[in-house]
Amino acid sequence: MKKTDSLFIFLLLLLPAISLAQEKDLCLSCHQGLTRGIVKDWEASKHFQNGVDCSICHGDQHNSASNAHLAIMPNVETCEGCHTDQAGQFKEGKHALAWIAMNAMPKTASQPEEIMDGLKGCGGCHRIGLDGGKCDACHTRHKFSREEARNPLACATCHMGFDHPQYEMWSTSKHGVIFQMEKNFQMEPSGTDRVPRCQTCHMIEGTHRVMTAWGFMGLRLPEEDKKWEEWRLTILKGLGVLDPQGNPTSRMDVVKNGKVARLSSEEWKAERERIVKVCKGCHSNSYVKENFDRADAILKQADSLMAEAITVVEGLYQDKILKKQADYPMFPDLLKFYDVPTSIELKLYVMFLEHRMRTFQGAFHINPDYMHWYGWAEMKRDLWEINEEAKKMRESKK
Ligand code: HEC
Ligand code: HEC
Ligand code: HEC
Ligand code: HEC
Ligand code: HEC
Ligand code: HEC
Ligand code: HEC
Ligand code: HEC
Structure with missing residues (x-):
């Protein structure tokens, strides 16, 4: 090969690198001024250090002010x-x-x-x-930082509030309080903490698969405890997953496809084992076992109140005191949320989505106040009010 040939090949090989560099400069030529914050965050990232440029994530189709819609998201x-x-x-x-x-x-x-x-x-x-x-x-753009995602605040925007206040529960539990006192939110790998944060228990050693045994709904199938099974069937009918006769509806497919509940005891136990192992790194076997047994038992108690309330409202449908809903004939439909015609049905939804959730989520996140006063005590109040209102509705019908 002649010298000029190899020089030519060398230049040819260099071309893609040159065009990439040009593309980067092209993006920056506008975005430096246009979206300065984005460029600054990206420059502070590992991606910048490793040559992961704008066009690697957004493509190179958008290259002018008039075709921003061509940028890949x-x-x-x-x-x-x-x-x-x-x-x-x-x-x-x-x-x-x-x-x-x-x-x-x-x-x-x-x-x-x-x-x-x-x-x-x-x-x-x-x-x-x-x-x-x-x-x-969790790793917000364009810093895409590991440190940021390790911080429990990374979960807070979503895991808060009405029906899943895990951030509030954790941050005021003993675990969360000690964490804040000692760490002042300086993040090191989760294995080195004295107390656990969200990631320690739910993203074990950085695993990105999140799933728990009970899930959001606190439901599982099948159930060995006969009393509990009875209460759970009533709740599943209230959710429209089972019809009034107890047969699965199309909503059961959603439960399966969305992995809303663990549908075999093996699957449920596997998830439970994973998290129990984390606790055992810091607490004794019996301490951990007792904690989980108590939390499971609290969910069972919550289900007994919930089933009772659903049965009271269902009775009003049966006796034609409440109007049948066209698309769901017999049971009240908890998944209608706040779009319900009567205040008694509204109360039932709040009891399910706000107060039952807080009761069992508070128990698992070791937050006495959420479990008791924001959860259990409110469920008792809901049930009391539902019973009173049902009584009045029946009396006024007479
Ligand atoms: C000639 C100037 C110009 C160049 C060059 C340019 N952009 Fe843009 N870009 C814009 C403008 C203008 C917008 C719209 C901004 C707005 O809506 O405020 C935009 C928007 C975007 C968006 C957001 C799109 C959306 O739907 O919100 C992305 C992502 C983006 N640019 C990435 C890039 C990348 C990657 C490159 C390089 C391959 C690049 N841009 C080159 C001007 C430019
Ligand atoms: C590692 C991949 C990655 C790189 C590199 C990257 N981005 Fe992005 N960018 C994203 C993601 C993810 C989003 C959010 C997409 C969504 O909202 O669905 C985004 C969104 C945007 C948006 C629109 C949202 C907003 O906040 O305005 C703009 C503009 C943008 N990027 C510009 C850039 C520019 C300019 C560069 C280079 C300096 C760049 N990006 C580099 C991943 C990247
Ligand atoms: C072209 C390859 C490439 C693409 C595409 C890419 N990354 Fe990266 N990413 C890297 C490299 C290289 C590093 C640095 C690895 C290291 O230092 O160990 C990195 C590091 C990271 C880190 C760790 C940063 C830290 O603080 O240690 C996160 C988080 C990350 N990337 C998220 C993303 C996300 C989210 C996307 C998609 C929007 C993405 N990356 C797309 C190559 C890529
Ligand atoms: C942008 C919002 C958002 C952020 C941030 C977020 N999550 Fe989630 N998370 C969700 C949503 C929505 C679901 C429900 C998904 C579903 O079940 O279909 C969920 C589900 C979960 C579940 C599964 C519960 C179950 O059903 O078994 C766990 C565990 C979880 N998140 C933990 C975390 C942790 C830990 C963090 C922070 C490191 C975090 N999430 C950050 C929105 C978020
Ligand atoms: C000490 C370990 C631990 C910490 C720390 C922790 N959790 Fe949990 N979390 C649990 C346990 C235990 C369950 C119930 C697991 C089961 O069903 O077996 C749970 C359940 C969940 C669920 C499913 C629904 C529920 O609440 O029962 C979500 C979502 C969740 N946690 C998010 C978070 C978030 C977000 C944080 C941080 C703000 C956090 N958790 C902190 C142990 C922890
Ligand atoms: C629910 C929050 C959350 C989401 C969503 C999330 N991550 Fe992470 N990610 C984390 C946490 C927490 C860590 C740090 C784990 C540790 O090392 O302690 C991490 C670490 C990383 C790292 C660094 C790994 C290493 O060992 O250096 C990369 C790369 C990464 N994530 C990429 C991604 C990608 C790609 C996605 C989307 C598929 C994603 N992350 C979505 C929370 C999240
Ligand atoms: C503040 C953030 C946030 C908002 C707003 C929000 N969700 Fe969620 N949603 C979550 C989180 C986080 C979870 C998981 C909670 C848990 O597991 O304890 C979840 C769980 C769910 C689930 C259960 C998934 C499962 O597999 O168990 C459904 C369904 C759902 N949300 C639908 C909705 C609908 C519909 C709306 C609007 C009416 C809504 N969400 C509003 C954050 C949110
Ligand atoms: C990284 C270590 C660590 C992990 C993991 C951990 N804990 Fe703790 N836990 C502690 C420390 C430290 C305390 C504070 C001790 C005290 O209360 O005197 C504590 C306190 C507690 C308390 C007492 C709370 C109170 O209000 O007094 C309970 C109950 C508890 N943990 C249960 C659990 C359970 C259940 C798990 C797993 C889901 C778990 N812990 C995981 C370190 C840990």
Whole structure:
């Protein structure tokens, strides 16, 4: 080979690198001024250090002010090529199902467009599962920092509030309080903490698959405890997963596809074992066992109140004191949320989604106040008020 030939080949090999560099400069030439904050965050990232440029994630189709719509909005697939383990684990966990779960709710479609569009409400949190999954839910763009995602505050925007206040529960539990006193939010690998944070228990050693035994709904099938089974069947009818005769409806498919409940005892136990092992790193076997036994028993007690309340309202349907709902004839439908015609049905939904959740979630997150006063005590009050109102409705019918 002549010298000029090899020089030519060398230059040819250099071309893609030159064009990449040009592309990067092109993006920066506008975005340096246009979106300075984004460029600054990216420059502070490991991606910048490793040459992961704008166009690697956003493509190179958009290159002028008039074609911004051609920029690709990255999802889990974009990251998967370089972060196979994290993306694979994420896809097996519940975060990847968040968008599907939201859309499977019977009420989602009938909410006003202003409420559902624009990722302000439901979608603002469930976006974590949008389009296969959005990794920037915990490592926000464009820093994509590991340190940031290790901080329990990374979970707070979503795991808070009305029906899942895990952040509030954890941060005021002994675990959370000690964590804040000692760490002042300086993040080291979770194995080195004196007390656990969200990630220690739910993303064990950095595993991106999140799933728990009870799940959000606190339901499992099958149930060995006969009394509990009876109460649970009533709740499943109230959720429309079973029809009034106890046969599965199409909502059972949603439960299966969305992994809403563990549907075999092996599956349930496997999830439980995973988390029990974490506690045992710091507490004795018997201390841990007692804690879980008590929390399970609290859920059972909560289910007894819940089933009683559902049965009272169902009785009003049976006796035609409450009007049958066209699309769901016999049981009250808990999944209608706040879009219900009477105050007694509204109370039933709040009892289920706010107070039953707080009771059992508070027990597992070792927060006495959430378990008792925000949870159990409120359920007792709900049941009392539901009974009073049912009595009045029956009297006024006479
Ligand atoms: C000639 C200027 C220009 C160049 C070059 C340019 N952009 Fe943009 N880009 C814009 C403008 C203008 C917008 C719209 C900004 C707005 O809505 O405020 C935009 C928007 C975007 C968006 C957001 C799109 C959306 O739907 O919100 C992304 C992502 C993006 N650019 C990435 C890139 C990448 C990657 C490159 C390089 C391959 C690049 N840009 C090159 C001007 C430019
Ligand atoms: C590691 C991948 C990655 C790189 C590299 C990257 N981005 Fe992004 N970018 C994202 C993700 C993820 C989103 C959010 C997508 C979504 O909202 O669905 C995003 C969103 C954006 C947006 C729109 C959202 C907003 O906050 O305005 C702009 C503009 C943007 N990027 C510009 C850039 C520019 C300019 C660069 C280079 C300096 C860059 N990005 C580099 C992953 C990346
Ligand atoms: C072209 C390959 C590539 C793509 C695509 C890519 N990354 Fe990275 N990422 C890297 C490299 C290289 C590092 C640095 C690894 C190291 O230092 O060990 C990194 C590091 C990270 C880190 C760790 C940062 C830290 O603080 O230690 C996170 C988090 C991350 N990437 C998230 C993402 C996300 C989310 C996406 C998709 C939006 C993405 N990456 C897309 C190559 C990539
Ligand atoms: C952008 C919002 C968002 C962020 C941030 C977020 N999550 Fe989630 N998380 C969700 C949603 C939505 C679900 C429900 C998904 C489903 O079940 O379909 C969920 C589900 C879970 C579950 C599964 C519960 C079950 O059903 O078994 C665990 C555990 C969890 N998240 C832990 C975490 C932890 C720990 C963090 C922080 C490191 C975190 N999440 C950050 C929105 C978020
Ligand atoms: C503040 C953030 C946030 C908002 C707003 C939000 N969700 Fe969620 N949603 C979550 C989190 C976090 C979970 C998981 C909680 C848990 O497991 O304890 C969840 C769980 C769910 C589940 C149960 C999934 C399962 O597999 O168990 C459904 C269904 C759901 N949400 C639908 C909706 C709908 C519909 C809306 C709007 C009416 C909505 N969510 C609003 C964060 C949110
Ligand atoms: C629920 C929050 C959450 C989401 C969503 C999330 N991560 Fe992470 N990620 C973490 C946490 C926490 C760590 C730090 C684990 C540790 O080392 O303690 C981490 C660490 C990482 C690292 C660094 C790993 C290492 O060993 O250096 C990469 C890369 C990464 N994540 C990529 C991704 C990708 C890709 C996605 C989307 C598929 C994603 N993450 C989604 C919480 C999250
Ligand atoms: C000490 C360990 C521990 C810590 C720390 C912890 N959790 Fe949990 N979490 C649990 C246990 C135990 C369960 C119930 C597991 C089961 O069903 O077997 C649970 C359940 C959950 C669930 C499913 C619904 C529920 O609440 O029962 C979500 C979602 C969740 N945790 C999120 C979080 C978030 C977010 C944080 C941080 C703010 C956090 N957890 C902190 C142990 C922990
Ligand atoms: C990284 C170590 C660590 C892990 C993991 C851990 N704990 Fe703890 N836990 C502590 C420390 C330290 C305390 C404070 C001791 C005290 O209360 O005197 C504590 C306190 C407690 C308390 C007493 C709370 C109170 O209000 O007095 C209970 C109950 C508890 N943990 C249960 C659990 C359970 C259940 C798990 C697993 C789901 C778990 N812990 C995981 C370290 C840990």
